[in-house]
Amino acid sequence: MNKFQQWFNKLSLAQQKKALLIFCLLFAAFLVCSIRYQQLSMNTGSIQQPRIKIDTLKNR
Known part of the structure; x- marks a missing residue:
């Protein structure tokens, strides 16, 4: 970090x-690339949803 500060301070104001x-x-x-990659990986991920039994209502 110290070398970077020395290098940066040697530059002119415009530089x-x-x-x-x-x-x-x-x-x-x-940042934009990481957000897009995160959305892409969320869209392609497989989320298992719980199975709802519909037959239990019909049998009553």
């Missing part, structure tokens, strides 16, 4: 803004 913008865009892209 620091670009570096932060690139970091934020990468973070947002990874």
Whole structure:
């Protein structure tokens, strides 16, 4: 972390803004990808639902 701070502080103000913008865009892209992957894995997952016996009402 210390090396990163030294590197970041050596940059000019415009370069620091670009570096932060690139970091934020990468973070947002990874966040969107992880949310889409989670939805995809939830949609393809198999959820077993309990079986309801309908015959019990007919036999009464």
